[in-house]
Amino acid sequence: MRPIEAMALAALAEQEAAGLLRRMQAIDGPQETWIERDGRRVLLLCSNNYLGLAAHPALAEAAVATLRETGVGAGASRLISGSMRLHHLLEERLAQWKGAEAGLVFPTGYHANIGAITALVGRGDAIFSDQLNHASLIDGCRLSGAEVQVFPHNDVAALARLLAASRARRKLVVVDSVFSMDGDLAPLPDLCELADRHQAYLMVDEAHGTGVLGPTGAGAVEHFGLHGRVDVQMATLGKALGAAGAVVCAARPVVDLLVNRARSFIYTTGLPPAVAAAALAAIDVVRREPQRLGSMRANARRLREELRACGYDVPAGETPIIPVLVGDSGAALDLSRRLLERGVFVQAIRPPTVPRGTARLRVTVMASHTRDDLDFAVDAFRQVR
Numbered sequence: 001m002r003p004i005e006a007m008a009l010a011a012l013a014e015q016e017a018a019g020l021l022r023r024m025q026a027i028d029g030p031q032e033t034w035i036e037r038d039g040r041r042v043l044l045l046c047s048n049n050y051l052g053l054a055a056h057p058a059l060a061e062a063a064v065a066t067l068r069e070t071g072v073g074a075g076a077s078r079l080i081s082g083s084m085r086l087h088h089l090l091e092e093r094l095a096q097w098k099g100a101e102a103g104l105v106f107p108t109g110y111h112a113n114i115g116a117i118t119a120l121v122g123r124g125d126a127i128f129s130d131q132l133n134h135a136s137l138i139d140g141c142r143l144s145g146a147e148v149q150v151f152p153h154n155d156v157a158a159l160a161r162l163l164a165a166s167r168a169r170r171k172l173v174v175v176d177s178v179f180s181m182d183g184d185l186a187p188l189p190d191l192c193e194l195a196d197r198h199q200a201y202l203m204v205d206e207a208h209g210t211g212v213l214g215p216t217g218a219g220a221v222e223h224f225g226l227h228g229r230v231d232v233q234m235a236t237l238g239k240a241l242g243a244a245g246a247v248v249c250a251a252r253p254v255v256d257l258l259v260n261r262a263r264s265f266i267y268t269t270g271l272p273p274a275v276a277a278a279a280l281a282a283i284d285v286v287r288r289e290p291q292r293l294g295s296m297r298a299n300a301r302r303l304r305e306e307l308r309a310c311g312y313d314v315p316a317g318e319t320p321i322i323p324v325l326v327g328d329s330g331a332a333l334d335l336s337r338r339l340l341e342r343g344v345f346v347q348a349i350r351p352p353t354v355p356r357g358t359a360r361l362r363v364t365v366m367a368s369h370t371r372d373d374l375d376f377a378v379d380a381f382r383q384v385r
Helices: 003-017 057-070 085-098 109-120 135-144 156-165 188-197 252-261 273-288 291-309 329-341 371-384
Strands: 034-037 040-044 102-106 126-130 147-151 171-176 201-205 232-236 246-250 321-327 359-364
Touching: 040 371, 057 273, 085 102, 085 232, 085 246, 085 273, 102 109, 102 252, 109 135, 109 171, 109 201, 109 232, 109 246, 109 252, 126 135, 126 156, 135 147, 135 171, 147 156, 156 171, 156 188, 171 188, 188 201, 246 252, 273 291, 291 321, 291 371, 321 329, 329 359, 329 371
Parallel strands: 126 147, 126 171, 171 201, 201 232
Antiparallel strands: 034 040, 102 246, 232 246, 321 359
16 A cells, blocks of 8 residues: 555544544435435435526526537636637626726636735735635635735724734735525625725635525625625625626726736636626526516525424524534434435535534525425424434
8 A cells, every 4th residue: 555545544533533534425416406326316406506597498598608618618818819799798797796996807716815815915915814704715815925914704893903913014804694504694884994994905715605695686785775885795606696707896907916916717728608608698597587586585584483493403594504503423424324214315414624613514405395395394303312
């Protein structure tokens, strides 16, 4: 056995002993409310496909038509020959939707967050990061070389003290708008006031806010009426919008700076044009079918209330992310397994994704879930309680 294999086996054994070993699970068919898994039809309750668009015919038709017209790949990075007309159109449409001057499309949200943060700040600067920020934000902060100060989750007073005490050349406040494992919202109006008072930049990750919050689904910035107050908005295109990729929206000079400095944009192949076409179609569907937003929100309210009525520890919230808090990692895995036996697929989330002692099931609903689907889910949760 090679030394690297021995190391890997030992590390995996430690993960398994701690109840933290992860394994990928294959799914057959489209990302619908019901999926095929290991030859069984099960109810999907752990997808980020909040608006049910991942298998929408309009997205598929747009992608197929573009495949026939332009082929599969962009062929190169955007600054070489991979910047196609669809990329520019998608950036314009997303920036308009987000109430920003310009946008820049990245292959993934991870690329977008790392690229934006490292392009905006560096050594001699300071970043103020919420304790529960997504891993991509955390890694972007670390890679920037700036001083990173972590403040307690949604603690505006603590952030105010840190900003007041900082003598950094530039200050960047970074938060999720909707925290992916808890489903709660950042206090964006308060953060905007703090950023203005201390001449700090404010960057908001709208990965789980886009297509979820706001009158048109544009996100938490729209939800709170903060257009023009948030300096940088990042949004992913593979969750509620059902496609793939991400965008950073900001003032035109900021986006131009990212084109020149964001290494995760400069040194990677452009988003496949068919995916850009699908994302454009998704924006059209969201605007054409606003009832999807209403259905998603109603489903989230109903399932949250009924799980609480069953006796589960479910925090209050207004998003389709419904954490069912368990605590122990082994107990969370066991609950997930027993639900799957009853035809409900929902994953256990364990450290380090969430803090130790807060393992949970991360239940998510879609606009396309029916009343019968939710009744089926609640009945399964009641049986395993």
